[in-house]
Amino acid sequence: MKYLDEFSDPVLARRLLDQIHAVTTRPWAMMEVCGGQTHSIxxxxxxxxxxxxxxxxxxxxxxxxxxxxxxxxxxxxxxSRPGVIFCSFGDMLRVPGSGRDLFTVKSQGADVRVVYSPLDALEIAKSHPDREVVFFGIGFETTAPANAMTVHQARRLGIRNFSLLVSHVLVPPAIAAIMESPSCRVQAFLAAGHVCSVMGTDQYPALAAKYGVPIVVTGFEPLDILEGIRQTVVLLEAGRAEVGNAYPRAVPPAGNLPARAMLEDVFEVADRTWRGIGMIPGSGWRLSERYREFDAEERFAVGEIHTDESPLCRAGEVLQGHIKPHECAVFGKECTPRNPLGATMVSSEGACAAYYAYRRLELVSL
Known part of the structure; x- marks a missing residue:
C-alpha cells in the first residue's frame, strides 16, 4: 500500500520512543482494545x-x-442441516465449538463455503433459490456495515432464502465492563482505529469522564501505536481523562455517517454474551424488527443451544487482561494453533496466537 512504509520508519519510531521515555515518570497500565494492535505490538x-x-x-x-x-x-x-449452504469468512472455520469446528462439519459432508464478503453469500442465495444460504456475521462495529447492507439488499431484492447468523459486539460497553470489574488494572485505553472510522469518537468522552481514564484512538502500524502510546502517557501524566485521536488520517470525529445510518436501520442494540467474559448488557446488535425474518437464529430455532467452556482454557482471563497468554498452564502444550482449546489461539488476531507466532513462549509459575 502506498505510504505504508513511512509508518514503520525506524528513525521516527526511535524519536517517538525517546519522547515516551522523556515524559514517563511513573508506572502506567494501558489496554489496547484491538487484536490487530496486539499482533503489531x-x-x-x-x-x-x-x-x-x-x-x-x-x-x-x-x-x-x-x-x-x-x-x-x-x-x-x-x-449440518440438509439443504443449507453455510458461508463464513475463513478465520471462523477452525474455531472450536464444543466438540468440532466448521472444517470438521464440512469434511462430514456439509456445504460450508469461505467467502470474502457477505455480498458473495447473497449472490450464492440468488444462484441457489432452492437452498437456504446463511452467512455468519461476527465482529465489532467495523464489519457490521457490510452485513447490514447485505440484509438490506436481501430485503430490497426479495431474496428470502438468505439469512444472517448475527454475533456482533460493541466496544464502548466492553470498556465499561472492564472498568467495572473488581480486578481491573487498566488506567487508559488505546481505542481501535477501524471501529472509530465507522462510529466516530462521540461515544468515548462520557466513558473517559465517568471512569477517569484517557482514551486515545490508535491505528495499527508501529508509528501509529507509538504515537497512541505517547499521547496516552502525556494525558496520564497530566491527570487528564480525555479522548485523543492518534489516527486522524482514518478517523473523523463523526465516523462514517452513511454506514452509521445503515446500522441504525438494520440493527438494534441487544445484550450479548462475550466468550470468556460473559453477558455484557447492551453490548451487541441483533436484527431490528423490520429485518427479523432474516435472522438465522430464529429461522432455524437454534437460540436455545447453550454450552460450557473447557475448564483448561484461560482465554477469558486473557481477554480481560488478567493474565498474559504464556501464564496459562496449557499454552504451547495442550493448546497450540494446530490444536487450539480456545479462540484466542486459533484466531489471526488472538493474543495467544500472537504470543505463539512471535515466540513469546516463556512459561510463568502460577
Whole structure:
C-alpha cells in the first residue's frame, strides 16, 4: 500500500520512543482494545521497547475470540442441516465449538463455503433459490456495515432464502465492563482505529469522564501505536481523562455517517454474551424488527443451544487482561494453533496466537 512504509520508519519510531521515555515518570497500565494492535505490538516488540513500568494489557478486541461458544455451536447446528449452504469468512472455520469446528462439519459432508464478503453469500442465495444460504456475521462495529447492507439488499431484492447468523459486539460497553470489574488494572485505553472510522469518537468522552481514564484512538502500524502510546502517557501524566485521536488520517470525529445510518436501520442494540467474559448488557446488535425474518437464529430455532467452556482454557482471563497468554498452564502444550482449546489461539488476531507466532513462549509459575 502506498505510504505504508513511512509508518514503520525506524528513525521516527526511535524519536517517538525517546519522547515516551522523556515524559514517563511513573508506572502506567494501558489496554489496547484491538487484536490487530496486539499482533503489531508483539510482532515489532513494541512492548519491550517501552519504559520500565509501562504495561500494555491485551484486551478483548479480537472478534473471533469473543464470539461465544454457544454461537459457534449454533453455527455448527445450522451448517449440518440438509439443504443449507453455510458461508463464513475463513478465520471462523477452525474455531472450536464444543466438540468440532466448521472444517470438521464440512469434511462430514456439509456445504460450508469461505467467502470474502457477505455480498458473495447473497449472490450464492440468488444462484441457489432452492437452498437456504446463511452467512455468519461476527465482529465489532467495523464489519457490521457490510452485513447490514447485505440484509438490506436481501430485503430490497426479495431474496428470502438468505439469512444472517448475527454475533456482533460493541466496544464502548466492553470498556465499561472492564472498568467495572473488581480486578481491573487498566488506567487508559488505546481505542481501535477501524471501529472509530465507522462510529466516530462521540461515544468515548462520557466513558473517559465517568471512569477517569484517557482514551486515545490508535491505528495499527508501529508509528501509529507509538504515537497512541505517547499521547496516552502525556494525558496520564497530566491527570487528564480525555479522548485523543492518534489516527486522524482514518478517523473523523463523526465516523462514517452513511454506514452509521445503515446500522441504525438494520440493527438494534441487544445484550450479548462475550466468550470468556460473559453477558455484557447492551453490548451487541441483533436484527431490528423490520429485518427479523432474516435472522438465522430464529429461522432455524437454534437460540436455545447453550454450552460450557473447557475448564483448561484461560482465554477469558486473557481477554480481560488478567493474565498474559504464556501464564496459562496449557499454552504451547495442550493448546497450540494446530490444536487450539480456545479462540484466542486459533484466531489471526488472538493474543495467544500472537504470543505463539512471535515466540513469546516463556512459561510463568502460577
Amino acid at each position: 508483539i510482532r515489532h516488540g513494541i512492548d519491550q521497547l517501552l519504559p520500565d513500568g509501562i504495561e500494555l494489557i491485551h484486551g478483548p478486541g479480537c472478534p473471533v475470540c469473543v464470539t461465544p461458544l454457544e454461537m459457534i455451536d449454533r453455527a455448527l447446528a445450522i451448517a
